[in-house]
Amino acid sequence: MLEIKNLSAAVEGKQILKGIDLTIRPGEVHAIMGPNGSGKSTLAQILVGREEYEITGGQVLFNGKDLLDLDPEERAREGVFLAFQYPVEIPGVNTMYFLKAALNEVRKSKGQPELDAVDFLKLVKERMKILELDQSLLNRPVNEGFSGGEKKRNEIFQMALLEPKLAILDETDSGLDIDALRIVAQGVNRLKKKDNAQLVITHYQRLLDYIVPDQVHVLHDGRIIRTGDKSLALELEQRGYDWITDGGKKSGLN
Amino acid sequence: MSTATETIEQFVTKEYQHGFVTDIEMDSAPRGLDEDTVRFISKKKNEPEFLLNWRLKAFRHWKTMVEPKWPNVHYPEIDFQNIIYYAAPKKRADAPKSLDEVDPKLIETYKKLGIPLGEHAKLAGVAVDAVFDSVSVATTFKSKLAEMGVIFGSFSEAVQNHPDLIEKYLGSVVPYTDNFYAALNSAVFSDGSFCYIPKGVRCPMELSTYFRINAKDTGQFERTLIIAEEGSYVSYLEGCTAPMRDTNQLHAAVVELVALDNAEIKYSTVQNWYPGDEQGRGGIYNFVTKRGICKGINAKISWTQVETGSAITWKYPSVILKGDNSIGEFYSVALTNNYQQADTGTKMIHIGRNTRSTVVSKGISAGRGQNSYRGEVKVLKSAEGARNFSQCDSLLIGNKCGAHTFPYIEVKNKSAMVEHEASTSKIGEDQIFYCRQRGLSTQDAVNMIVNGYCKDVFKQLPMEFAVEAQKLLGVSLEGSVG
Numbered sequence: 173m174l175e176i177k178n179l180s181a182a183v184e185g186k187q188i189l190k191g192i193d194l195t196i197r198p199g200e201v202h203a204i205m206g207p208n209g210s211g212k213s214t215l216a217q218i219l220v221g222r223e224e225y226e227i228t229g230g231q232v233l234f235n236g237k238d239l240l241d242l243d244p245e246e247r248a249r250e251g252v253f254l255a256f257q258y259p260v261e262i263p264g265v266n267t268m269y270f271l272k273a274a275l276n277e278v279r280k281s282k283g284q285p286e287l288d289a290v291d292f293l294k295l296v297k298e299r300m301k302i303l304e305l306d307q308s309l310l311n312r313p314v315n316e317g318f319s320g321g322e323k324k325r326n327e328i329f330q331m332a333l334l335e336p337k338l339a340i341l342d343e344t345d346s347g348l349d350i351d352a353l354r355i356v357a358q359g360v361n362r363l364k365k366k367d368n369a370q371l372v373i374t375h376y377q378r379l380l381d382y383i384v385p386d387q388v389h390v391l392h393d394g395r396i397i398r399t400g401d402k403s404l405a406l407e408l409e410q411r412g413y414d415w416i417t418d419g420g421k422k423s424g425l426n
Numbered sequence: 427m428s429t430a431t432e433t434i435e436q437f438v439t440k441e442y443q444h445g446f447v448t449d450i451e452m453d454s455a456p457r458g459l460d461e462d463t464v465r466f467i468s469k470k471k472n473e474p475e476f477l478l479n480w481r482l483k484a485f486r487h488w489k490t491m492v493e494p495k496w497p498n499v500h501y502p503e504i505d506f507q508n509i510i511y512y513a514a515p516k517k518r519a520d521a522p523k524s525l526d527e528v529d530p531k532l533i534e535t536y537k538k539l540g541i542p543l544g545e546h547a548k549l550a551g552v553a554v555d556a557v558f559d560s561v562s563v564a565t566t567f568k569s570k571l572a573e574m575g576v577i578f579g580s581f582s583e584a585v586q587n588h589p590d591l592i593e594k595y596l597g598s599v600v601p602y603t604d605n606f607y608a609a610l611n612s613a614v615f616s617d618g619s620f621c622y623i624p625k626g627v628r629c630p631m632e633l634s635t636y637f638r639i640n641a642k643d644t645g646q647f648e649r650t651l652i653i654a655e656e657g658s659y660v661s662y663l664e665g666c667t668a669p670m671r672d673t674n675q676l677h678a679a680v681v682e683l684v685a686l687d688n689a690e691i692k693y694s695t696v697q698n699w700y701p702g703d704e705q706g707r708g709g710i711y712n713f714v715t716k717r718g719i720c721k722g723i724n725a726k727i728s729w730t731q732v733e734t735g736s737a738i739t740w741k742y743p744s745v746i747l748k749g750d751n752s753i754g755e756f757y758s759v760a761l762t763n764n765y766q767q768a769d770t771g772t773k774m775i776h777i778g779r780n781t782r783s784t785v786v787s788k789g790i791s792a793g794r795g796q797n798s799y800r801g802e803v804k805v806l807k808s809a810e811g812a813r814n815f816s817q818c819d820s821l822l823i824g825n826k827c828g829a830h831t832f833p834y835i836e837v838k839n840k841s842a843m844v845e846h847e848a849s850t851s852k853i854g855e856d857q858i859f860y861c862r863q864r865g866l867s868t869q870d871a872v873n874m875i876v877n878g879y880c881k882d883v884f885k886q887l888p889m890e891f892a893v894e895a896q897k898l899l900g901v902s903l904e905g906s907v908g
Contacts, residue, residue, distance in 0.1 A: 220863050221862075221863075222859065243862070244859065244862040244863055245862040245863075245865050245866060245867050245868075247863075248862065248863050248864055248865040249865045253863075254863050256860065256863075259860070260854065260856045260857050260860045262857050262860070262861070262875060262878070263851065263878070263879070264875065264877075264878025264879045264881060265874055265875055265878035266878070269874075270861075270864075270874070271864075273866060273870065273874065274861075274864035274865050274866060275865075277864075277865035277866055277867075277870075278865045281865070313878070314860075330864065334864070334865070
């Protein structure tokens with residue numbers, strides 16, 4: 173589904189990613205962990221087409237298409253979704269209206285008919301239950317006045333609505349209390365299907381208590397320095413990143 | 427980022443859609459302005475003595491005045507002697523009696539503008555008085571309105587048929603001494619619309635006027651007068667466009683509204699004069715005086731405007747709240763893009779007891795546009811219990827534009843309550859990106875954000891007009907971020 177080949181990227185002349193290789197197949201859940209500044213969020217931003225990053229090498233294929241060649245909205249319509257670490261507020265734009273427009277763009281690109289207001293509302297009500305989201309939030313402007321937890325839940329709710337092929341969760345656990353974390357993680361798990369995939373970016377292991385990854389990658393200084401199964405996450409929890417990053421430097425692993 | 431900026435530039439520089447020129451023989455006054463020009467115009471229009479005298483007094487007063495410099499707009503000196511003050515399509519001797527007699531080319535022009543004349547008019551249920559350069563071309567629905575006693579037509583016609591009403595009300599709200607451009611207009615105005623709603627009549631349809639400046643170097647000085655008698659109601663729509671010219675054209679109109687006891691006038695404008703090209707060449711100078719008076723008790727005047735065009739806009743639709751319990755409202759969306767400049771706002775003058783006013787102003791600046799809100803709320807000593815609420819918001823798109831707010835508040839009665847709220851926000855790249863990540867194009871994202879921002883004003887517009895305003899805003903803006 174997603175093939176990242178030797179991807180490197182810079183921002184304002186500074187090299188952030190230094191050759192990333194990563195392959196994600198349908199049905200898989202991958203976690204990317206790593207200390208602050210290792211390039212985790214940069215990778216997420218590049219995958220969804222944020223323009224301030226300069227691609228300096230490598231390739232990304234999404235279902236065979238050159239992902240880096242597509243505009244952000246085209247990537248979204250192809251089924252790449254990012255749950256933002258810091259969802260923005262859009263004053264004046266009603267959340268329902270926004271979501272309906274977004275969903276219909278995605279449907280149009282798939283050749284599906286647009287949903288009318290009635291069918292859309294039905295779908296919304298059904299998907300809202302997954303996130304235990306209060307419907308009154310959806311009648312407010314996008315993210316405006318939402319608490320941190322509400323914003324994150326709203327992100328996952330959008331994911332439930334848009335049903336992406338690849339969902340990237342960028343530090344979705346940050347700023348969530350334990351109950352909210354559980355709800356969000358359950359939501360994510362319920363959305364897991366055998367033809368879609370998830371890339372979970374996190375700093376802490378605790379999210380992985382709920383979302384169980386098939387593979388865990390450790391990103392450090394722009395490179396994936398270690399890949400393992402979920403036990404790697406537990407090991408990181410116990411021992412921190414130092415043992416692995418020092419080792420990475422000494423042995424020159426990439 | 428560079429890609430984003432380029433796309434934005436492309437959207438923002440979308441071309442003006444109404445920039446066609448209609449090739450019709452014109453009957454013009456010579457360039458320049460002196461008393462003979464004023465007499466020429468008055469004679470052309472076969473006006474009664476009182477009107478010629480009024481024009482001449484206005485002209486003499488105008489000569490003593492200087493152009494105002496206080497608005498926050500910048501433009502080269504206007505040479506008032508290099509303007510043609512009167513231009514009418516020829517063949518007016520045999521003026522059209524019905525739509526069928528109107529020059530088909532004019533009809534074609536209006537079709538391009540999307541104006542519902544003829545059959546369109548009946549379908550749309552809109553009575554249109556179309557002003558082409560200086561004379562009113564055709565008025566639809568006149569007979570149906572006449573049955574109810576509603577007078578709606580060109581100003582010139584009203585001068586011929588209802589001189590008593592003109593004499594009584596012309597200049598009663600905006601006297602010719604009011605300001606430089608009002609004086610100029612009073613001297614040389616060529617046509618405009620006139621509307622009279624008799625006592626107790628609720629006008630059954632929206633009355634609509636479209637103005638268009640066609641001839642080159644022509645000033646358009648139209649005069650609109652609306653009188654709503656006791657207990658009557660009228661909703662009036664005004665739309666404006668002009669062809670693309672690389673020279674600037676002057677538009678100095680005066681609109682006067684009079685609402686008597688329990689009468690209500692709702693006046694909506696969608697102004698889309700040619701704004702000049704992306705380098706700031708050409709475009710209309712729109713220096714307009716609009717004012718209404720709530721003369722009687724419980725009267726209500728509501729201005730709604732969507733201003734997307736003109737190189738320079740200088741306009742303050744105002745309400746004098748004279749009658750007790752009268753209400754004044756002003757809802758405005760003003761957009762400046764490229765090198766456009768707008769200095770616009772309102773004045774609410776509270777004189778009567780328990781008078782109330784509401785001001786909602788939404789300024790949008792994109793490109794290198796400069797947008798100023800200038801508003802005055804004045805509560806006189808007599809205005810016991812007066813209330814005002816003002817909300818002025820500015821939205822910035824990109825980082826080369828500017829927004830400015832100049833509120834003036836003067837309160838002379840202790841029982842008055844005046845509230846003023848203001849905000850400035852910017853469409854961020856983050857907001858655009860968020861929308862794009864959900865599958866929306868940059869263009870749709872900006873439209874959505876801008877429309878959301880303007881919602882409070884759009885909902886004041888009549889339905890079809892609101893749709894048009896939204897589209898217009900979309901065309902004038904389409905995308906952008908900085």
